[in-house]
Amino acid sequence: MKVQYFLIIYTYCDMGYFACSYTLIFVWEAGSVSMNKIIEVRDLVKHFEITSTKGLNKSYVKAVDGVSFDILEGETLGLVGESGCGKSTTGRLILRLIKPTSGEIFLEGKNINDISEKELRRIRKDIQVVFQNPYSALDPNMTIEDIISEPLSIHKIVFKYDYDKEVKRLLSLVGLSEKDAKKFPHEFSGGQRQRIGIARAIATRPKFIICDEPVSALDVSVQSQILNLLDDLQKELKVSYLFIAHGLNVIRHVSNKVGVMYLGKIVEMGNVEEIFNNPVHPYTKALLSSAPIPDPFSHREKELLEGEIPSPVSPPSGCSFHPRCRYAMGICSEKKPFLQNINENHKISCHLIDSGFDFKGVLA
Ligand SMILES: Nc1ncnc2c1ncn2[C@@H]1O[C@H](COP(=O)(O)OP(=O)(O)OP(=O)(O)O)[C@@H](O)[C@H]1O
Ligand code: SF4
Ligand SMILES: [Mg+2]
Secondary structure, three states, rough: OOOEEEEEEEEEEEOOEEEEEEEEEEEEOOOOOOOOEEEEEEEEEEEEEEEOOOOOEEEEEEEEEEEEEEEEEEOEEEEEEOOOOOOHHHHHHHHHOOOOOOEEEOOOHHHHHHHHHHHHHHHHHHHHEOOOOOOOOOOOOOOOHHHHHHHHOOOOOOHHHHHHHHHHHHOOOOOOHHHHHHHHHHOOOOHHHHHHHHHHOOOOOOOEEEEEEOOOOOHHHHHHHHHHHHHHHHHHHOOEEEEEEOHHHHHHHHOOOEEEEEOOEEEEEEHHHHHHHOOOOOOHHHHHHHHHOOOOOOOOOOOOOOOOOOOOOOOOOOOOOOOHHOOOOHHOOOOOOEEEEEOOEEOOOOOHHHHOOOOOHHHH
């Protein structure tokens, strides 16, 4: 938020009497809230080298191919796209579990690409992850107390004699009981295990959490409880999320901004209302069309996705969506489109922008 100070000096003359009065005015600019950028990703690329079985030929899986975005303090960016489009790889790159082929990642303005191991350990405190599978994410031989105190000890969050108190505080924050501290993971349901995973993630008081499909392994009835918990924690802790999911309803529920990925690239990005109420990129429209509609009498026109996802080893030339796109033109197989603003809250990467295409047609 921004506060401006104005100093106004009044001078007037009245029958030879001269006076000055100074007034200090504080202007609270409520409309221009400027939030900190927590994460900045610039032109991020990850090409995995693969060798043929005989070891003769090298090729590359273009898992992430030039991705850029910002995530502000307390904000959630939802990342959505078909299986294999590079969502988890993007998350693993930010976590620095793998090194990028090129591109840059900034945490609160600090470039975290080429930092020392010591600095990396320190940064791991600020960036945490909640994984998809709550069954494999927790060590079955550790008690919940040990699982949650491990990051407290690694990152020296509290004194050792306070571990007990802190574990209980964290368990209560995620809706579990103090008594659960002495139990083992197998004594809990999937939803409860995911709560333990979340307690462990927030133990280091991170600025940023990557949630990689955190509810897809859970029953539908439990999913909304976990989503509401993540939402409550965000409000309380001012943490930012990168939220990866297949389910469009989940993405819509949790995100402020949405990035739609296709074959390693973001093809459409915008605030959540823009993406869901006003999708423009032909891939986004098809993706939204393929989502189930709760209303059985809805007459929404379907733009179904046709054909298979091409291999990320040799993606199609030009716009990699062109073999599946019903709007494809000559230029689409020749030239790569790039992300361009269609308004201040919405970008797409599509040649339709430059073709003079009537977007109302696409939006119908
Ligand atoms: N270590 C690796 N070596 C080679 N290829 C990899 C490696 N990790 C991921 N890939 C490939 O990179 C591409 C992107 O994978 P990624 O896991 O990021 O996709 P995703 O969008 O998370 O998919 P899903 O929705 O199924 O989880 C896939 O083609 C995948 O097979
Ligand atoms: S660039 Fe061409 S092929 Fe790609 S989405 Fe736009 S219209 Fe379709
Ligand atoms: Mg994944």
